[in-house]
Amino acid sequence: METGILELYVLGDISPEEKARVEEMASKYPEIRAEITAIEKGLEAYASENAVEPPAHLRDRVLNSLLTTFADDNKFPTREFLENDIDDEVDEPAGKVIALPAAKANSFYKYAFAACLVALIASLAAIYSLNARLNDSYGQIASLQQRNQSFANQVNYMQGEIDIFHDPAYKLVHLQGTPKSPASAMTVAWNPAKKKVMVDMQDMKLPANDQEHQYQLWAIVAGKPVSLGVFDAKADSTGMIPMDQVANAAAFAVTLEKRGGVQNPTMSQMMVIASI
Amino acid sequence: MSPKRKISLTEEELVQALRNREKIAADALYDMYSASLFGVISRIITDTAVAEDVLQETFIKIWNSFSGYSAEKGRLFTWMVNIARNLAIDKVRSKDFKNQSKNHELENNVTFIDEQRNTVYKPELLGVKDLVDKLKPEQKIILDLVYFKGYTHVEVAEELDVPLGTVKTRLRMAIMQLRRYFN
Numbered sequence: 001m002e003t004g005i006l007e008l009y010v011l012g013d014i015s016p017e018e019k020a021r022v023e024e025m026a027s028k029y030p031e032i033r034a035e036i037t038a039i040e041k042g043l044e045a046y047a048s049e050n051a052v053e054p055p056a057h058l059r060d061r062v063l064n065s066l067l068t069t070f071a072d073d074n075k076f077p078t079r080e081f082l083e084n085d086i087d088d089e090v091d092e093p094a095g096k097v098i099a100l101p102a103a104k105a106n107s108f109y110k111y112a113f114a115a116c117l118v119a120l121i122a123s124l125a126a127i128y129s130l131n132a133r134l135n136d137s138y139g140q141i142a143s144l145q146q147r148n149q150s151f152a153n154q155v156n157y158m159q160g161e162i163d164i165f166h167d168p169a170y171k172l173v174h175l176q177g178t179p180k181s182p183a184s185a186m187t188v189a190w191n192p193a194k195k196k197v198m199v200d201m202q203d204m205k206l207p208a209n210d211q212e213h214q215y216q217l218w219a220i221v222a223g224k225p226v227s228l229g230v231f232d233a234k235a236d237s238t239g240m241i242p243m244d245q246v247a248n249a250a251a252f253a254v255t256l257e258k259r260g261g262v263q264n265p266t267m268s269q270m271m272v273i274a275s276i
Numbered sequence: 277m278s279p280k281r282k283i284s285l286t287e288e289e290l291v292q293a294l295r296n297r298e299k300i301a302a303d304a305l306y307d308m309y310s311a312s313l314f315g316v317i318s319r320i321i322t323d324t325a326v327a328e329d330v331l332q333e334t335f336i337k338i339w340n341s342f343s344g345y346s347a348e349k350g351r352l353f354t355w356m357v358n359i360a361r362n363l364a365i366d367k368v369r370s371k372d373f374k375n376q377s378k379n380h381e382l383e384n385n386v387t388f389i390d391e392q393r394n395t396v397y398k399p400e401l402l403g404v405k406d407l408v409d410k411l412k413p414e415q416k417i418i419l420d421l422v423y424f425k426g427y428t429h430v431e432v433a434e435e436l437d438v439p440l441g442t443v444k445t446r447l448r449m450a451i452m453q454l455r456r457y458f459n
Contacts, residue, residue, distance in 0.1 A: 004448045010350070011447075012358045013428045023349055040351040042454030043423060044312075047357060050424070051311035052318045054331055059306055062332045066302045066339050 006032070010039045161240055164189050164198060173252055175272035181207070184271050188217070188243075188252050195245035197228055201237035206271060208233055209256065216257045218265050219249035220275075230261040251275035282307035287352055294342050306335065309353065313360045319424040320364035330367050334360040361426045415450035418443055 008014045009022045026033045164170050170189045177184035185205045189198040199217065209215060214230040228243040253273040255265045283304040285293065290308070293301035314331050321327040337359050345355050411419070421427040421435065429447065433440045 004444045007448050007451050008429065008444075010354055011422050012361075012426075013422060027348065037351065038455050039451055040354045042451055042457070043357075044351065044353045045457075046419070046423070046454050047312040047315060047353070050315045050319075052315040053311045054314040054328065055324075058328050058331065059310070062306060062310070062335050063302055065332055065336055067299070 006036055007039055010036060010043060157239055164240065167191070169193055170196075171276070173274050173276065175252055175254065175274040177205075177272055178270050180268075181271045186254065186272055188274075189240065190246075190249065190252075192247060192249075195247045197243040197246055198240040199231055199243055200240050201231075202239065204233055204237065206233040206254070208235060212259055213256055214259045214261065215254050215271070216261045216265065217243050218253045218255065219246040220251040220253065221246065221249055223250070225253070225265045227261060227263075227265075230257070230259075249276060284308055291345075291347060291352060294339075294345075297342075302335075302339065305338065309356060310335075312353070313356060316357055316360050316424055317364045319420070320361070320368055320426070326367065327364075330360070330364050333363050337363065361424075365426045411450055411453055412446075415446045415453070418446045419450040422447060 005014070005018065005022065009019060014022070022032075022036075026036055165172075170191045173188040173190055175186045175188060183205065184207070185203075187200040187203045189200060190196070197217070197219075206215060209232055215233055216230045217228040218225040219228055220226075226246060226249075228246060231241060231243075251274060253265070254271050255267070256269040256271055257266060283300065284307065285300075285304045290301060290304055294305065310331065313334055314327065317327050317330050317334070318324075321330060334356070338356055345352065349355075418432055418436070421432050422429060427435065429443045430440065432438075433443045436443070
């Protein structure tokens with residue numbers, strides 16, 4: 001055999017053909033086997049003499065990565081398996097197929113994944129339900145604001161009415177029913193100084209008018225009727241409505257006219273009247 | 277040094293335990309060989325973090341491909357040192373490693389590493405240091421290039437510009453020197 005080939009064999013610096021030849025020789029001749037072992041031991045001692053201690057923290061990292069590798073590959077045998085298997089292993093040749101124990105480690109990930117999925121679905125359901133409730137709340141806030149606004153308007157309006165009733169400058173003129181409609185009555189608030197005229201809708205007792213007709217308020221000024229505008233009488237009317245201004249009225253009267261009002265009052269349709 | 281007692285088994289016990297994939301085999305494997313293997317890796321890769329990664333990869337590969345080891349073909353350490361050396365060389369040749377400018381040229385590593393690190397001298401090997409120091413420099417450099425750096429003897433001949441036969445002879449002489457001491 002070529003001189004130096006065993007050294008190169010141990011160093012791994014050899015072609016596959018030469019390698020196979022050395023191995024064949026080594027299996028046949030114990031002295032070649034011993035020669036190889038001696039070379040190996042020499043180099044092993046040389047490596048040991050040139051050893052560099054890795055940092056202490058690396059030990060756990062490396063060993064943990066080996067343990068993780070077991071778990072991933074499902075190759076890590078259970079204790080029972082090991083104990084049963086060691087005896088067989090000793091007398092059987094290498095390369096025997098070993099039945100792998102059923103993996104327990106991986107089911108953790110399945111459960112973890114399932115748990116994540118459940119949590120995700122629950123979260124989505126919660127978000128959906130919260131969103132619906134949030135929208136409801138927005139609707140309620142909007143409707144409350146609207147009602148609040150309408151209350152505020154009503155309060156303002158009623159404040160205005162109270163001011164009118166309390167204001168001594170206003171005269172409250174109570175119009176009485178004519179023979180044509182004896183049950184009718186209504187009240188007009190009139191401020192001669194500011195010329196303002198208001199009709200009190202709440203206190204009004206007039207038959208409801210139809211679509212073609214409207215009531216028209218007249219003031220008698222210097223013996224002549226002056227129109228102060230039209231209004232509708234409804235059962236549920238509230239508040240006071242402002243009419244056209246007049247400074248010096250001798251009387252107020254209301255006639256039922258065609259919708260929109262007329263130039264001159266139809267005397268036969270006079271419902272209520274009051275003179276000042 | 278770690279205050280924890282290191283685990284040590286005979287090579288036969290260790291091989292048997294590795295074959296059975298026992299946890300104690302992993303511990304013993306690391307305690308018995310990590311420093312020797314790290315010595316080889318560190319001479320190829322000077323970047324400590326990368327060398328540590330390669331040591332980890334080496335143990336993972338040893339562990340996972342242990343069925344490929346056959347005691348009839350050689351000693352355990354011979355098989356393992358080949359794995360460590362090949363992984364380290366692959367790493368040095370890989371693209372991302374080459375991009376790191378801080379790496380030293382391969383040729384300079386052997387002396388560089390010995391200047392940079394305190395190599396470990398085990399008490400039972402105290403005498404060896406003296407002996408190895410007596411290796412002739414021209415033998416030592418060839419042995420280191422081949423054993424620690426994975427150079428082929430052909431590459432060494434080109435690198436050092438000496439005839440192939442001379443490389444082989446010096447390599448053989450160096451190993452004989454080591455053997456004479458240990459056998």
